[in-house]
Amino acid sequence: MTSPVPPACFDAVATPVLSATGLTTSFSRDGQWLPVVRNISFDVAARETVAIVGESGSGKSVTALSIMRLIPQQSGRIEGSVRLAGRELLTLPEQAMREVRGNEIAMIFQEPMTSLNPVLTIGTQISEALVYHRGLSRTAAEAESIRLLDHVRIPAAVSRFADYPHHFSGGMRQRVMIAMALACKPKLLIADEPTTALDVTIQAQIVELLKELQQDEGMSILFITHDMGVVAEVADRTVVMYHGEAVETDRTTRIFTAPSHAYTRALLSAVPRLGSMAGRAQPMRFPIVDKVTGGSDTPVEMPDTVARTERPVLEVKHLTTRFPIRSGLFGRIAGRVHAVENVSFSLHAGETLALVGESGCGKSTTGRSILKLITPDSGSVVVDGEDVLGMGARELRALRRRMQIVFQDPFASLNPRMSVGAAIAAPLHANRLAAASEARDKIADLLVRVGLSADMARRYPHEFSGGQRQRICIARALALQPKLIIADEAVSALDVSVKAQVVNLMLELQDSMKLSYLFISHDMAVVERMSHRVAVMYLGEIVEIGPRAAVFGDPQHPYTKKLMAAVPIPDPARRTTRRGISNDEIRSPVRAPDYQPPARQYREVSPGHIVQLWDA
Amino acid sequence: MLRYVANRLLQAVMLLVIVSAIGFAILHLAPGGPLSQFAASSQMTQEDLDRVTRQLGLDRPLPIQYLDWLGRMVRGDWGHSYRDGEAVLSVIGSHLGATLELMVTATIIAVLLGGWVGVIGAVRRYSLFDQLATVGAMIALSIPTFWFGLVTIYVFSIQLGWLPAGNRETIGDGSMLDLLHHLIAPAMVLALVETAMWGRYMRSSMLEVINQDYIRTARAKGLPERRILALHALRNALLPMITIAGLQFPTLLGGALVTETVFTWPGMGRLFLDSIGYRDYPVVMGILMFSAMMVLVGSLLADILYAVVDPRIRME
Numbered sequence: 003m004t005s006p007v008p009p010a011c012f013d014a015v016a017t018p019v020l021s022a023t024g025l026t027t028s029f030s031r032d033g034q035w036l037p038v039v040r041n042i043s044f045d046v047a048a049r050e051t052v053a054i055v056g057e058s059g060s061g062k063s064v065t066a067l068s069i070m071r072l073i074p075q076q077s078g079r080i081e082g083s084v085r086l087a088g089r090e091l092l093t094l095p096e097q098a099m100r101e102v103r104g105n106e107i108a109m110i111f112q113e114p115m116t117s118l119n120p121v122l123t124i125g126t127q128i129s130e131a132l133v134y135h136r137g138l139s140r141t142a143a144e145a146e147s148i149r150l151l152d153h154v155r156i157p158a159a160v161s162r163f164a165d166y167p168h169h170f171s172g173g174m175r176q177r178v179m180i181a182m183a184l185a186c187k188p189k190l191l192i193a194d195e196p197t198t199a200l201d202v203t204i205q206a207q208i209v210e211l212l213k214e215l216q217q218d219e220g221m222s223i224l225f226i227t228h229d230m231g232v233v234a235e236v237a238d239r240t241v242v243m244y245h246g247e248a249v250e251t252d253r254t255t256r257i258f259t260a261p262s263h264a265y266t267r268a269l270l271s272a273v274p275r276l277g278s279m280a281g282r283a284q285p286m287r288f289p290i291v292d293k294v295t296g297g298s299d300t301p302v303e304m305p306d307t308v309a310r311t312e313r314p315v316l317e318v319k320h321l322t323t324r325f326p327i328r329s330g331l332f333g334r335i336a337g338r339v340h341a342v343e344n345v346s347f348s349l350h351a352g353e354t355l356a357l358v359g360e361s362g363c364g365k366s367t368t369g370r371s372i373l374k375l376i377t378p379d380s381g382s383v384v385v386d387g388e389d390v391l392g393m394g395a396r397e398l399r400a401l402r403r404r405m406q407i408v409f410q411d412p413f414a415s416l417n418p419r420m421s422v423g424a425a426i427a428a429p430l431h432a433n434r435l436a437a438a439s440e441a442r443d444k445i446a447d448l449l450v451r452v453g454l455s456a457d458m459a460r461r462y463p464h465e466f467s468g469g470q471r472q473r474i475c476i477a478r479a480l481a482l483q484p485k486l487i488i489a490d491e492a493v494s495a496l497d498v499s500v501k502a503q504v505v506n507l508m509l510e511l512q513d514s515m516k517l518s519y520l521f522i523s524h525d526m527a528v529v530e531r532m533s534h535r536v537a538v539m540y541l542g543e544i545v546e547i548g549p550r551a552a553v554f555g556d557p558q559h560p561y562t563k564k565l566m567a568a569v570p571i572p573d574p575a576r577r578t579t580r581r582g583i584s585n586d587e588i589r590s591p592v593r594a595p596d597y598q599p600p601a602r603q604y605r606e607v608s609p610g611h612i613v614q615l616w617d618a
Numbered sequence: 619m620l621r622y623v624a625n626r627l628l629q630a631v632m633l634l635v636i637v638s639a640i641g642f643a644i645l646h647l648a649p650g651g652p653l654s655q656f657a658a659s660s661q662m663t664q665e666d667l668d669r670v671t672r673q674l675g676l677d678r679p680l681p682i683q684y685l686d687w688l689g690r691m692v693r694g695d696w697g698h699s700y701r702d703g704e705a706v707l708s709v710i711g712s713h714l715g716a717t718l719e720l721m722v723t724a725t726i727i728a729v730l731l732g733g734w735v736g737v738i739g740a741v742r743r744y745s746l747f748d749q750l751a752t753v754g755a756m757i758a759l760s761i762p763t764f765w766f767g768l769v770t771i772y773v774f775s776i777q778l779g780w781l782p783a784g785n786r787e788t789i790g791d792g793s794m795l796d797l798l799h800h801l802i803a804p805a806m807v808l809a810l811v812e813t814a815m816w817g818r819y820m821r822s823s824m825l826e827v828i829n830q831d832y833i834r835t836a837r838a839k840g841l842p843e844r845r846i847l848a849l850h851a852l853r854n855a856l857l858p859m860i861t862i863a864g865l866q867f868p869t870l871l872g873g874a875l876v877t878e879t880v881f882t883w884p885g886m887g888r889l890f891l892d893s894i895g896y897r898d899y900p901v902v903m904g905i906l907m908f909s910a911m912m913v914l915v916g917s918l919l920a921d922i923l924y925a926v927v928d929p930r931i932r933m934e
Contacts, residue, residue: 072837103840111838116831120930121853131839166929182839 017088018045019189019222020069020107024082027061027068035079039064040246042082044239046190051216051223053237053254055230057269057497058468061246062226066194069224070109071099087189105135108183112195114175118167124151124178125163131185150181153218154211155585171587173204180211187219194226201360201588202524206568209235228497230273231527231570234258235577242266244293255574268293272502274527276569280555285354285532287509288502304509307352307516308534313387314348315485315518316372316405321345321381323364323371327592340591341367342378343542343599351485352512354519356529356550358565359539360588365522368539369488372520373407374398385486403433406479410491412471416463422449422474423459429481448477453507469500473507480511488520493528505532526569530554535610538562541591543602548611558613623922630914634907635688641906642684645899651676652700652897674700687903696907697900699893706904710886716786717885721874723805728812729863735813736820737855740828741847751817758814763873767807767880774803784882804881808873812866819862824855857928864920868913 025042028035039061046052056062067073068080071091084091086106091099103109111117119127128150129143138146144163151159154177167175176196183191193212197205209232216223225236233240233254240257242250242265250263261267268291279286287301323342326335341364349355357365371378374390383390385405393401406429409415416425423445430436436444446456452473463471472492479487489508493501509532511517523529529536530550537547538561546559557563603615652674653667671677675686690697696706735755739748775783781803782788788796827833828851836850875887882888886905893901925931 070838072834100840100842103838105840109838111831111835113831117835119832119836119850119854121857121928122850123929130841130845134839134841134845168930179835182835 016048018047018085019050019087020046020224021085022065022069022082023085025065025068025084026081027064027073028079028081030077030079038246039068042241042243042248044241044248044251046222046224048189048222049216049220050238051225051236053225053227053233053240054243055227055233055240055269056243057228057499059245060243062228062243063194065243066109066192066224066226069192070103070107072103072109101135104131104183104188105186106188107190107192108186108188109192109194110176110179110183110196112198114172114179114199117179118175120167123164123166124170125165128178128182128185131182135186146185147181150185151178153184153215154178154181156181157585171204173200173207173587176200176204176208177211180208180215184215184219188221190222190224191216192224192226195228196225197232198227198229202526203360203564203568203586204588205232206570207584207586209570212236229570230270230498230572234572234574235570237574242269258572258574264291264295265293267291267298268499270572271298272499273572274502274525274531275572276527276530276566277554277571278527279530279550283551285509285534285550287506288531290502290506293499304513307513309351309353309516312351314350315386316349316520317382317384318348318368318372319346319382319384321368321371321378321383323367323376323378326595335595337592337594338597340364340542340593340597340599342371343591344602345381345539345542345544347537347544347547349486349518349520351518352516353535354512354521354533356521356523356533356536357539358523358526358529358536360524360565362588362591363539364542364591365539366490369407369490369520369522373402373405373488375407399433403429403482404484405486405488406482406484407488407490408472408475408479408492410494412468412475412495413463415475416471418463420462421459422461422463422466425463425474426459426478426481429478433482435482444481445477448480449474451480451511452477453503467500469496469504472496472500472504476504476507476511480515483515484517486518486520488522490522491524492521494523494525501528508532526566538565541589543614545614545616546612548607552608552611556607556611558607558611560616623918626918626921630911630918633914634910637910638688638691638903638907639684641903642687643680645897645902646680646683648897650897652899654897687900691907696904699901700898701893701896701901706900709889709901710904710908713884713886713889716883717874717878717887719786719801720804720808720877720883720885721870723801724808724812724873725863725870727805727809728816731809732813732816733820733859735817737824737847737852739817739821740824740855743825748821751821755814755817758810761810763807763811763876764880766810767804767877770803770807771880784880786884804877804883807880808870808877811873812870815866815869816859816862819859820855823858824851827851827855830854857924860920860924860927864917867916871909871913 022045023043025039026037027039028037042065044052054062054065064073069084069091071080073080080092082092086102091102094102118124125144125147128147129138129140132138132143132146133140148159148163151162156162156174156177162169167178170178196212197208200208212223213236223236225232227233237254240252240254241248242257242263244265250257250261250266252262257266258270261270271289271291274288282303284303284306286303289298289301291298321342322344325339325341327337327339328335343364345364345368347355357368359365367376370376372383372390374383374393378391381391385401388401390398390401420428423442426445426448427436427441430441430444442459445459449456449458454470454473454477463474466474475492493504496504505528508519512519521529521533533550535548536550536553537544538553538559539545540561546553546557546562553562554566557566604612605615606612653670675683678686687697698705699709735751739751742748771783774781782800786797786800788800833846833850836846874885875890877883878885878887879891886909890902890905893905
């Protein structure tokens with residue numbers, strides 16, 4: 003090293019492992035260079051974890067790919083400086099850069115399901131980096147790969163070496179990705195949203211694993227995420243990105259306790275915090291902070307909207323939905339997915355009941371079974387005193403006016419070739435409820451109600467952001483003036499600040515229209531904020547149900563406790579509390595064809611708070 | 619797996635029955651018959667014609683004729699040619715080799731050349747090579763096979779005199795070299811459309827794969843580009859090509875029919891056309907059934923091969 007070492011910033015005394023200065027990445031569009039990341043500078047010291055946090059489109063992933071120089075060369079341009087232990091990476095010849103990738107800097111990605119090659123064994127995929135960068139022989143690489151699999155706590159590593167990616171669950175695949183990244187003992191690991199696609203208990207496992215591996219290997223981590231809770235748990239320092247710029251860079255504790263930039267404050271105020279609702283009776287709006295001025299409103303508790311004395315809007319009793327798994331020549335039933343098993347609950351007018359649980363627990367199937375989008379095997383669903391399951395097609399159509407559904411993905415649930423006005427009017431026309439002129443007024447009214455403007459009716463879905471589209475979906479659901487809305491992960495795909503706004507909108511609509519929500523979600527913190535009652539689902543069954551304050555304040559069932567413990571807390575002060583790594587996978591609700599579910603016993607802990615008894 | 623194959627074979631049998639019924643009906647609906655060429659001859663009296671018709675069983679109602687044919691077929695009796703009395707299976711057998719020779723050669727050319735052009739076109743998308751390949755494929759797909767065959771004969775046989783204008787061998791020669799010399803032109807003509815199709819399919823399959831997350835993962839591992847393309851990308855891109863190969867088979871068969879006619883190639887295609895001309899019902903039906911079986915077996919093999927190659931399907 004002949005050139006003088008640049009002075010270290012912050013508390014790092016030696017040369018930082020990674021130092022980005024004035025990093026700017028532009029993409030070519032119609033012959034013009036549009037900067038997507040502008041003038042980003044930060045350092046990552048040895049053994050340090052730095053988080054880059056921001057919402058979608060903030061340029062955080064592009065920053066990560068720029069450091070790896072994985073931006074396509076024809077359409078992308080990277081300027082500025084990226085130094086790895088003092089060595090400039092941006093001017094390296096491609097061949098030399100290849101020696102850096104996977105060797106000195108490794109990267110893991112968001113989607114473990116698609117990031118592994120489906121036709122190669124995981125053994126091949128781990129050992130090839132060892133063969134290329136460290137020149138190991140095949141047998142030595144195999145032995146090392148097995149050691150790595152063991153290191154990331156994959157059970158029975160030896161026997162799994164020759165397995166293909168589809169033999170692994172999402173969480174296990176992310177472990178394989180991590181093993182692959184660690185293969186050459188990199189100085190820096192870039193983790194691009196490594197836990198976003200995972201269930202909350204699995205997310206907690208992966209975060210713990212990364213922390214422990216960092217200690218063992220002594221590497222630095224650049225952690226890209228949108229989740230402030232995860233930031234608080236992992237990062238020493240944090241870079242907050244907004245519209246392609248780093249608006250604030252500081253120690254994580256300071257970012258949380260004394261954010262200086264208005265955007266950071268806006269982001270933090272929109273973050274739902276588990277436990278923040280203790281002592282409150284009613285759901286509460288999120289405070290909305292102006293991203294420019296930093297000024298905030300002070301939310302108050304919502305008024306009591308629940309009509310407890312009337313007959314419930316929705317009564318579900320012993321609902322059971324199973325999916326047969328067929329195989330063989332004559333489609334013999336080889337097993338059944340017990341998606342919904344003996345589920346009972348009721349929902350009053352103006353009330354929100356949250357169904358929470360992890361993927362595969364049957365919460366979405368429950369929602370769809372109630373609307374009879376899927377035909378349940380048995381049980382009863384009574385809406386406004388009428389039995390849904392016994393209805394013919396025509397009656398069902400009429401009844402569906404009173405219950406509507408909003409889905410998770412606002413991009414997939416609007417027809418791209420239909421104007422927004424036409425989409426909202428579709429349910430009106432389908433039910434012959436409005437003439438053309440009347441419909442126009444109605445559409446305008448609905449758009450205003452969900453916080454958009456009336457003249458947007460002529461535009462098409464691609465002209466709107468994700469949050470706006472979800473508002474449109476809500477407007478469409480409201481068109482028929484339903485009493486009940488089933489919100490199936492309706493805010494899960496939205497950015498934090500947008501999520502807060504849509505939750506606020508839903509609360510306002512509930513107040514003004516006396517709506518009932520069946521709020522299906524995996525996000526415990528949002529559920530705590532907006533629901534009156536909570537039902538926890540596990541393997542198709544409700545294991546605990548009760549008033550929100552009771553379930554969150556005094557969880558009884560071990561699964562409820564586990565679920566709550568896994569939620570990352572956006573409070574850096576609690577970072578040191580270790581949870582210990584468990585290897586538990588989410589269990590499967592697939593059973594043999596002759597399986598008889600056991601008769602369950604329940605216990606009432608406090609009024610309305612009911613828990614299924616479990617085997618100790 | 620065995621159950622799956624059994625299931626598919628059962629479907630295949632039903633399909634064969636349907637194909638044979640439609641083929642049989644169309645064939646007999648066409649005007650004329652096996653005897654129409656004798657009818658013009660003055661040496662044949664009406665009585666003679668009636669007698670032959672009775673002998674061949676052509677006087678019976680069509681459904682009866684069909685069921686009779688089907689019954690024999692199931693027992694392995696494919697009938698005899700009206701022209702020379704030779705057993706249908708042996709007629710097919712003596713023409714099969716020539717057709718297979720042509721088809722296999724054309725397929726090898728198409729897979730190698732088309733595959734290569736497709737991969738390079740996808741990797742260097744919108745490059746000059748890719749654009750030329752795209753235009754070339756469009757031209758190749760628009761040229762009628764018979765026309766390209768005739769042009770080939772005109773240029774290479776008549777004008778340049780490099781290649782023979784037809785047939786499978788020079789009578790009296792028949793050496794390996796002579797066979798190859800005769801094979802070049804028809805194989806090239808038959809391969810033209812196949813190559814263009816393979817090139818296009820390969821390109822789009824490869825394009826889809828190189829944008830997948832796992833290719834980005836491979837790049838992030840710092841692997842050499844060659845290994846990324848040859849191992850990570852190509853393996854995945856070839857999977858759908860297996861299905862396409864199975865689907866391409868009927869097109870290939872149709873192309874062979876035209877090519878064989880143009881190059882007087884002594885294969886099944888020409889035999890088929892000749893037999894239709896003579897209304898040689900047993901041979902036409904025989905070739906129809908044989909081709910249908912080949913198509914069905916081809917697509918079954920493609921599906922089985924897919925399951926063998928793709929680890930996600932292998933486990934069921």
